[in-house]
Amino acid sequence: MTPTDSDRWVKTVTLPPPSLEDNTADADRLEAALKKALKTPTVNISPDLLKTIPDRMRAWNFRAKAVVFKDVSGRGMLVHLAPPDAAEALCGLAIDLGTTRVVLRIVDLSTGGHLGETVFDNPQIAVGPDVLARIHHVETPEGLERLNRLIVEGINAETERLCERCAIGRESIHLASVAGNTAMTHLLLGLNPRWMIREPYIPVVNRPDVVRAAELGLDLHPQARVLVFPNVGSYFGGDLIAGILHCDMDQREETAILVDVGTNAEVVLGNRHWMMACAGAAGPALEGGVTRMGTTAGPGVIDRIAIDPETLEFQIHTIEDQPPRGICGSGVIDLAAALFRSAVVDIRGKLVPERCGDRFSMRDELGHLTLVPANRSGTGEDLCISQADLDSLIRSKAAMYTILETITDSVGMQQNDLDTFFVAGTFGAYIDPVSAITIGMIPDLPLERYQSIGNSSLGGASRVLAEPDCFDRIHSIRDSITYMELNVNQDFMNRFSAAKFLPHTDTARFPSVTVP
Amino acid sequence: MTPTDSDRWVKTVTLPPPSLEDNTADADRLEAALKKALKTPTVNISPDLLKTIPDRMRAWNFRAKAVVFKDVSGRGMLVHLAPPDAAEALCGLAIDLGTTRVVLRIVDLSTGGHLGETVFDNPQIAVGPDVLARIHHVETPEGLERLNRLIVEGINAETERLCERCAIGRESIHLASVAGNTAMTHLLLGLNPRWMIREPYIPVVNRPDVVRAAELGLDLHPQARVLVFPNVGSYFGGDLIAGILHCDMDQREETAILVDVGTNAEVVLGNRHWMMACAGAAGPALEGGVTRMGTTAGPGVIDRIAIDPETLEFQIHTIEDQPPRGICGSGVIDLAAALFRSAVVDIRGKLVPERCGDRFSMRDELGHLTLVPANRSGTGEDLCISQADLDSLIRSKAAMYTILETITDSVGMQQNDLDTFFVAGTFGAYIDPVSAITIGMIPDLPLERYQSIGNSSLGGASRVLAEPDCFDRIHSIRDSITYMELNVNQDFMNRFSAAKFLPHTDTARFPSVTVP
Structure with missing residues (x-):
């Protein structure tokens, strides 16, 4: 076994050649070498592979590259045999x-x-x-x-x-x-x-x-x-287990939180000693909320937006600098933060018509704010945001904050105690933490504690293919997670109501945010 | 689980029905029950069976009969699910x-x-x-x-x-x-x-x-x-492991020997602490020897034969009392013993013409003894045994005895120390121990120590289907056997030569046999 083998699923093995003193069967000889390389008590060899072993071992002078894997019970298995010096891709x-x-x-x-x-x-x-x-x-x-x-x-x-x-x-x-x-x-x-x-x-x-x-x-x-990947239940899937693996939460001494906002919001809080999880499917407003207005990122989609506090001019950035066609999740959060900072919305998230100027209009009895007029948009129509969109965003951010508050509270922690705040997913990759803090969606932690970890589900899935040690970790992560049902009880609703303001009714929680 | 289940591969399980407090997945719930019933750390459920679980569990009110099994690594597996009160044969x-x-x-x-x-x-x-x-x-x-x-x-x-x-x-x-x-x-x-x-x-x-x-x-x-069934090597197969299981050698405190004479002679000596094995393929004469003359048992085949010591009349018994057509293995040993007792052959196994009378003839320059004349045989021809047949039998019995002597000697035991002498196989089922002792094929033990155990290979194979405990025993039997190569060295040849007499050159070893 070469040194690089030891931490991969590909093992190069050299078998002691058979002799009258050691007449173990070919397969058992190979199994013994693989058990040692894989550190498992047994290695299963399927009937199909079994048939090929004697001739290959003799042709390859009792050396081979083996692709191995494990099953949930920890039993090793031989998956593939290649010549010891093969250049074939594995x-x-x-x-x-x-x-x-x-x-x-x-x-x-x-x-x-x-x-x-x-x-x-x-x-x-x-x-x-x-x-x-x-x-x-x-x-x-x-x-x-x-x-x-x-x-x-x-x-x-x-x-x-x-x-x-x-x-x-x-x-x-x-x-x-x-x-x-x-x-x-x-x-x-x-x-x-x-x-x-x-x-x-x-x-x-x-x-x-x-x-x-x-x-x-x-x-x-x-x-x-x-x-x-295993799941913890119907609302906490293998994607989250992969996320925990990806950010090593299960190996860190310090307590971290991992938030994945996709179709649902899923949250894990913990360290190497314990992990507590919950999922936002129980949140009354988050589901679909944040992303309802948003479109998938693509050319012409607004991903950054700011408002000049003096002139109230919009500074819009679109992907690939194309004429604006829509707005994505991170853009919506930027927008809400900018609207709040410039007092275009009030602390309830309601549009203030006198601050909106001619950008304001009533359509279908609903206040609308024009972000980009038709003559400058990529669609030939006004790009607007409605009061309903903003209300939905407020509910979503309030739900997210309430979930975070509930889970930290459940273990007697303050949000400030969080050493690291991992944000996963496409949403996490583009979100501006300052904007998210400004609207009170996430706690007001020092910015260096926020870490965007991208597609952590993919990260965990590829890691287990690269690092055999991760295989066992997956199952111990699963087994060590305590899943907390988010009961939408009076307590939750009280917290939720308090979080439905920008940034929060309790502004002391957001010292970095200046309420205009 | 009913009490009778505990020692079968069929387990009747009752699962705690799912609730908000216990929302484990259906398959994991079933696995937990099966793990307990089977006493294994994991129970694998194949994808095909997995699909059927939710509907069946609900239709059967979370009860089921399960057929389970194990693999070599000790991992349990679900093989079949049946309704809890099913009458279906499993x-x-x-x-x-x-x-x-x-x-x-x-x-x-x-x-x-x-x-x-x-x-x-x-x-x-x-x-x-x-x-x-x-x-x-x-x-x-x-x-x-x-x-x-x-x-x-x-x-x-x-x-x-x-x-x-x-x-x-x-x-x-x-x-x-x-x-x-x-x-x-x-x-x-x-x-x-x-x-x-x-x-x-x-x-x-x-x-x-x-x-x-x-x-x-x-x-x-x-x-x-x-x-x-696993094997110990090319010359010691799963049939013998099954035989050991069948006679419980691996659980007995007293040392026993198991002899299986089929195409080869295979011998295991041991008790619950150790087992030593060897196979007669290394014996120079045994292979095919005993059975060369013999035919498969069937109507008309001589299975018992005796000779009146006074008249030298042959008393022949055939299967189903049909006219004699041949002689089977047990008949040959009976015959040799009878010929020796009545001094029709000498201690070298050579026909004594003056004792044979008109039953003796020379054919192809080889002495022959007529057992049944043509007019009374079932084939219309004389049923004879030749000097070559007898020589072959002598070599076979000598090889068998030498193997037994070698294996007991290898662990410093006397043959007399053997508590039980198991004789397996069809051959073992019909052989008369007295005759086998008389010709010095097997040691001169008290008759009650001989036990014919029939088809022990089949016995072991069916036992593991009836008694799950036997599954693990099979593999620990295999691992605890020391296989001894029978080296045909000078020592072996000396023993073999000494055993080529009836019953043995050292007649003191066979006190029950009167040399005529």
Whole structure:
């Protein structure tokens, strides 16, 4: 075993050649070497691989490169055998299985490096835009099969394209890992998620075992194995477990919080000793709220916005500097912060017509603020934000803040005690923490404590392909999480009401924010 | 779990129904119950079964009968789910995979009872009569595939017939166990045994993992699992491990010896603390020797023979009292003992013409003794035994005795110290210990220490289907056996020469035998 092997799923093994003194069978000899390399009490070798061992071992002079993996019980398994000096690519496929978007990344199993990446819309969108719509679709005839086929075929088609770009064959992919929410992973596994949305909200499985890619219909190497990240429950999926792995929360002495705002807001608080989690599905307003106005980032979409406090002129930045066509999540938060700072909205988030000037109009009995007039927009129409949009944003940010307050409070912590605040997801990547603090969406921590960690679900999924140690961590992370149901009780509602102001009714909590 | 469940592979489980307080996933809930019932740290549930769990658990009110099994690493697995009050048969198939004959037995997994049994010739006989001929056949094009197909199809066809007789469907068979010698199990697994007969005699695998019946081409329930008994090496197969299990040698405080005379002679000596084994393939004369003259037992075959010491009249018993057509193994040993007692042969086993009278003749320059004249035989020809046959028997019995002497000597024991002498196999079932002692084939122990245990290979194979505890014992038996290579050195040859007399050069070893 070369030194670099020790922390990869590819192991180069040299077997003692058989002799009259040591006449162990070929497979058992190989297993012994792999057990040592993988540090597992057993290594399973499938019947198909078994057949190839005697001739290969003799042809390769009792040396080989082996791709190995584990199952949930900690049992090792041999996945692939290659000649000891083979130049053949030995790859893994990390899958971030989002409700909206799916990201694939090819990982070099020998080095842990990334060979390429691709993003595509989850083809299940054709059936329903969100988790709930898709779960309802399962009740229709062949609904489950259709949803399963859509995602499996989607992954297959995109994997083929990605492999071409990376100049490898699909049969070079020996391992895959999938991090997604509980509903999405159920649909990929062909499992019926119908009981997840009915009290008491029971998934089919929390800890799916490692399966063959072929059993899932995935066109990789015929012997390839797939790890589907475990979930804590219907509302706390493998994507979050991957996120925790990605930011090493489970190994840090200091307490950190991880917030992932996607379709839901999911929050984990903890350190190497304990972890507490909750999900924003229980939040009354957050769901879909932040993103309702927003469009997916793309050319012409407003991602940064500021307002000159003197002239009240809007300073707008669009992606690729194209004429403005819409506004994305980070832009909406920037906008709300700017409107608040310049007193164009009041502390309730209501538009103040006299500060809006001719940007204000009433449409369908609802106040509107024009961000970009028709003659300068990319759509030929006014780009507006309505009072309803702003109200929705206020509810969303209040829900987010309330969730954060509730979870820290549940363990007797002050938000100020948080050592690190990890923000995950596309939303986290672009959000300006100053703006988010200004509107009171996130606590008023020193800015250096905020860390945007990008696609942490993909990060965790690729890490387990690069670092075998992460395999066991995934399952111990899952087992150490205490999931807290967010009860929308009087206490929660009181907190929520107090957070429905900019930045908060208790302004002392936001010393860095100057209320205009 | 009902009390009777605890020691079967069928477990009746009752799950705590899901609630808001306990919202574990259905599969994890079932796994937890099965782990407890099976006493394993994990229980794997295959993707196919996973899909069926939520609806079944709700339809069955969170109760079920589960067929479970284990793999070599001790991981549990769910094999089948049935309604809690189902009357459906839940069966296992025990296979004694002999080189010459294959025996199948259907075991009721719920009770451990036997539903039926069948015996058939190993269809690979068409390719070659013995292990060596079959291994050589593997070198021919498609040879391995042909041998594999012959045995798989043979088992399938006979299983179908046996199931019909037992009034069950093949899909009622959820578990199977296979005990056979190393070459036969390799051919069933489709593994190339070519390196087994070349120095240093390496099998492909010593401890095959539990596999799906479907992967082997066996037509049982689609989810059925197969345990192939492990082997100690090329010359000590799973049939012997099954034999040890069958007679509980691994659990006895007293030292016993187990002798299985089939195509080879295999011997295990030991108790719950240690086991020492060797196989008679290394014996120079035993191979084929005892059985060369013998024919398979059947109507008209001589199975008992005695000689009146006064008149020298032969008293012959044939199976079903038909006219004599041949002589089987036990008959040959009876014959040799009778010839020796009546001084028709001398202590070297040579025919004494003056004692043979007109039964003696020279044919092809070789002395012959007529057992049954043509006019009374079932074949219309004289039934004879030649001096060459007798010489061969002497070599065989000498080899057997030498092996027994060598193995007891290797651990510093006297043969008299043996508490129990288990004789396995068809041969063991019919042999008269008094005759075998008389010719010095086996040691002169009190008769009550001899125990004929019949088809111990089948016995062990069916026991592991009836008693889950036996599963782990199989592997610890395998690991605790010290296999002793029988070196045909000067020491062995000296012992062998001393044993080539009736009963032995050292007659003091056989006090019960009167030398005429």
